[in-house]
Amino acid sequence: MNTTTPEDFWYWFDDRQKKFDLNDYGVARKAKISHTVISQARRGVRPIGFASLLKIAQALETDPVFSLRLSGLLPRETDDRKELPSEDMIWRTLIKGKSASEKRWLIKVVRAINK
Numbered sequence: 129m130n131t132t133t134p135e136d137f138w139y140w141f142d143d144r145q146k147k148f149d150l151n152d153y154g155v156a157r158k159a160k161i162s163h164t165v166i167s168q169a170r171r172g173v174r175p176i177g178f179a180s181l182l183k184i185a186q187a188l189e190t191d192p193v194f195s196l197r198l199s200g201l202l203p204r205e206t207d208d209r210k211e212l213p214s215e216d217m218i219w220r221t222l223i224k225g226k227s228a229s230e231k232r233w234l235i236k237v238v239r240a241i242n243k
Contacts, residue, residue: 133169133176137198144188159187175199178222179230182237193218 145155152170156163161180168174176184178201185195196202202221223231 132172134198134200137195137200138170140195140198141184141188144190148188155184155187159183175201178226179233179237182234 141155145151148154148158150158152166153163156166159180161183165174165176165180166184169176176199178196181195181199181201182192185192188195193202197204202218222234226234
């Protein structure tokens, strides 16, 4: 497993933190995740997972697909003229290797985002 979160993710993350006048702990609290998720990712111990990243994106008022791509959890587009991946491909990427309860949680998150 790759434990390194891309450097440009952290540039984006730090910029969003400044916008909301938050530190890592404040982002974690606003996203309702453990602050160790962020601190372990910063130290390269463990990358931020899909579920936590979706919560962070919502807390930092950012498009979740953008943050998933920036973090490396979804493939990046190298050419703006290329088609976006299909919803099916994105969904398969999101649920790959997840337990039934994690899949149900992801469905709830996607429904909440689409409201």
